[in-house]
Amino acid sequence: MPGVKYYAIIVGGGSGSRMQSDIPKQFLLLNNRPVLMHTIEAFHSSAVSPAIILVLSKDFHQYWKDLCSVHKFTIPHLLISGGQQRFHSVKNGLQAITEPGIVAVHDAVRPCISQKVIASAYKQAEEVGNAVVAVKSRDSVRQVTDTGTVSLNREEIYLIQTPQVFRSEILSKAYEQEYRSEFTDDASVVERSGVEIRLIEGDTKNLKITYPEDIQVAQAYLS
Ligand SMILES: Nc1ccn([C@@H]2O[C@H](COP(=O)(O)OP(=O)(O)OP(=O)(O)O)[C@@H](O)[C@H]2O)c(=O)n1
Numbered sequence: 353m354p355g356v357k358y359y360a361i362i363v364g365g366g367s368g369s370r371m372q373s374d375i376p377k378q379f380l381l382l383n384n385r386p387v388l389m390h391t392i393e394a395f396h397s398s399a400v401s402p403a404i405i406l407v408l409s410k411d412f413h414q415y416w417k418d419l420c421s422v423h424k425f426t427i428p429h430l431l432i433s434g435g436q437q438r439f440h441s442v443k444n445g446l447q448a449i450t451e452p453g454i455v456a457v458h459d460a461v462r463p464c465i466s467q468k469v470i471a472s473a474y475k476q477a478e479e480v481g482n483a484v485v486a487v488k489s490r491d492s493v494r495q496v497t498d499t500g501t502v503s504l505n506r507e508e509i510y511l512i513q514t515p516q517v518f519r520s521e522i523l524s525k526a527y528e529q530e531y532r533s534e535f536t537d538d539a540s541v542v543e544r545s546g547v548e549i550r551l552i553e554g555d556t557k558n559l560k561i562t563y564p565e566d567i568q569v570a571q572a573y574l575s
């Protein structure tokens with residue numbers, strides 16, 4: 353919509369401990385380019401072409417700048433320092449937002465995000481305040497209890513992805529809360545501030561690169 357400011361906070365401040373690679377997974381190569389470049393490119397080339405705020409651990413700022421130079425990566429972005437947990441990295445990214453607008457938070461390590469999902473997430477957030485991308489469970493689901501396990505209705509189970517998109521005032525207010533260990537994503541932070549979360553249909557290809565085998569899968573999806 354004309355006059356509306358769009359942002360994408362790309363969080364890449366993690367160390368990738370489960371990947372067990374020499375460099376954090378957001379810098380590993382996928383089809384000869386770092387994972388992070390695919391992710392930024394997806395948002396930059398989207399219809400709303402948001403201002404990109406990239407959050408990386410301070411230790412990797414120069415490393416990233418060198419990568420940009422080697423790969424001739426020129427998409428404009430603001431580089432911000434990461435924090436202890438994902439929560440703190442998002443909070444740092446939010447400090448860079450000066451004008452109200454619509455803010456997507458996206459994991460640096462979800463490079464296979466589609467244009468369709470990005471567009472529908474920004475659109476819904478603009479209309480109703482938030483949009484959290486999710487996919488319905490494909491498998492049967494059981495919950496482990498103190499006494500055994502219990503079958504859950506999978507029609508009611510959704511797996512949450514990113515982007516998670518919000519009106520900036522909603523997201524900034526939510527991130528004024530103290531950190532809690534159950535804040536594993538932005539939706540959990542915003543929900544605790546009293547806002548109802550609205551899901552939108554995601555894509556099973558929008559995987560989060562977490563373990564070594566995920567690199568091959570992402571490579572296949574991007575080819
Ligand atoms: N302090 C942190 C921790 C995580 N992230 C980012 O949040 C996203 C999702 O986190 P995850 O996949 O858990 O990444 P890591 O924390 O790097 O991985 P691990 O948990 O295996 O150490 C990633 O893009 C990661 O870089 C971040 O910006 N700042």
Ligand SMILES: C[C@](O)(CO)[C@H](O)COP(=O)(O)O
Pocket residue numbers: 438459512513514536537538560
């Ligand atoms: C934000 C997220 O990607 C939504 O699925 C997820 O919660 C990140 O979790 P992680 O433990 O930091 O990988």
